[in-house]
Amino acid sequence: MSAIPSVDLREFLSDDAQQKQKFVKEIGAAFENIGFVALSGHFLDDQLVGELYAEVKRFFDLPEAVKAQYEVEGLGGQRGYTSFGKEHAKGRTEGDLKEFWHFGQYLSENPDIRESYPENLTVSEIPKFNEVGKQTYKMLEKTAQYVLRALALHLDLEETYFDDWIKDGNSILRPIHYPPITSEPKDAVRAAAHGDINLITLLMGAHGKGLQVQDHEGNWIDAIARPDQLMINVGDMLSRLSNNKLKSTIHQVVNPPRELWGSSRYSIPFFMHPKSHMPLNCLEHCVTEENPKQFEDCTAGEYLHERLVELGLIKG
Numbered sequence: 390m391s392a393i394p395s396v397d398l399r400e401f402l403s404d405d406a407q408q409k410q411k412f413v414k415e416i417g418a419a420f421e422n423i424g425f426v427a428l429s430g431h432f433l434d435d436q437l438v439g440e441l442y443a444e445v446k447r448f449f450d451l452p453e454a455v456k457a458q459y460e461v462e463g464l465g466g467q468r469g470y471t472s473f474g475k476e477h478a479k480g481r482t483e484g485d486l487k488e489f490w491h492f493g494q495y496l497s498e499n500p501d502i503r504e505s506y507p508e509n510l511t512v513s514e515i516p517k518f519n520e521v522g523k524q525t526y527k528m529l530e531k532t533a534q535y536v537l538r539a540l541a542l543h544l545d546l547e548e549t550y551f552d553d554w555i556k557d558g559n560s561i562l563r564p565i566h567y568p569p570i571t572s573e574p575k576d577a578v579r580a581a582a583h584g585d586i587n588l589i590t591l592l593m594g595a596h597g598k599g600l601q602v603q604d605h606e607g608n609w610i611d612a613i614a615r616p617d618q619l620m621i622n623v624g625d626m627l628s629r630l631s632n633n634k635l636k637s638t639i640h641q642v643v644n645p646p647r648e649l650w651g652s653s654r655y656s657i658p659f660f661m662h663p664k665s666h667m668p669l670n671c672l673e674h675c676v677t678e679e680n681p682k683q684f685e686d687c688t689a690g691e692y693l694h695e696r697l698v699e700l701g702l703i704k705g
């Protein structure tokens with residue numbers, strides 16, 4: 390039995406008020422406690438997932454010199470390729486043992502948005518990579534919208550509270566490749582302990598061992614999803630907004646045992662961000678005598694900037 394609870398989004402999408410309420414209660418309890426759930430009944434179908442993994446592998450298999458063309462100075466890793474070892478967790482100097490790609494928001498006709506975000510980079514060697522990345526982005530964004538509707542109800546807000554903030558939001562789809570380990574990594578790990586920056590994260594690929602989540606006693610527990618499930622967790626932005634009622638849990642990706650050093654890990658998180666001007670000020674009704682205000686007021690854009698400096702992706 391996994392310590393991470395499972396929920397099914399179809400309950401929330403059903404016309405049955407009781408089923409819907411059950412989903413809200415279960416995901417709310419999980420996010421107040423361990424901060425993670427495994428979610429089935431989402432909007433990704435098997436065919437798209439299969440195509441995405443095939444394209445992602447094709448991308449990371451490209452020669453280093455080709456991938457390097459998509460690592461653009463000045464973008465702070467926000468679009469395109471980030472090479473092996475570049476990102477490190479907050480407070481660490483060793484880089485994580487990973488390389489990754491970022492798909493960002495698709496610029497609509499809305500002129501405000503066009504100016505807010507850098508354009509996505511297009512990989513000319515593998516056109517289908519760009520196409521399936523976009524389709525996956527849209528399906529995960531839609532899944533996240535419904536999860537946030539459930540969380541809005543749990544937080545005693547209007548069901549659609551987050552809708553306007555996340556429409557054309559600054560979300561990122563990040564295919565990650567953790568390559569085979571070829572020499573003693575000393576202190577470096579695949580992904581050092583961290584909390585995610587954003588509102589919520591929807592993770593594809595947590596099907597084998599590797600991802601671990603820290604419980605309240607400080608124990609590391611394995612977070613493993615079934616093939617039809619996404620692993621979903623609370624990020625620091627939602628923790629701030631809810632004055633830590635919803636928990637952004639520290640997690641890590643550990644190196645495999647030596648006999649498995651030869652295999653790669655591929656995982657694909659979708660980091661759901663709102664528009665940059667969304668205030669992350671603690672909700673008034675989440676501040677009480679027993680739970681005094683824990684965070685300074687700031688906007689999502691200010692908070693993201695601060696965190697990207699800490700990760701070594703942009704200069705302060």
Ligand SMILES: O=C(O)CCC(=O)C(=O)O
Nearest residue numbers: 580585595600642656658
């Ligand atoms: O690779 C994984 O399973 C998790 C990655 C992760 O936690 C992250 O990129 O924030």
Ligand SMILES: [Fe+2]
Nearest residue numbers: 583584585640
């Ligand atoms: Fe993470």
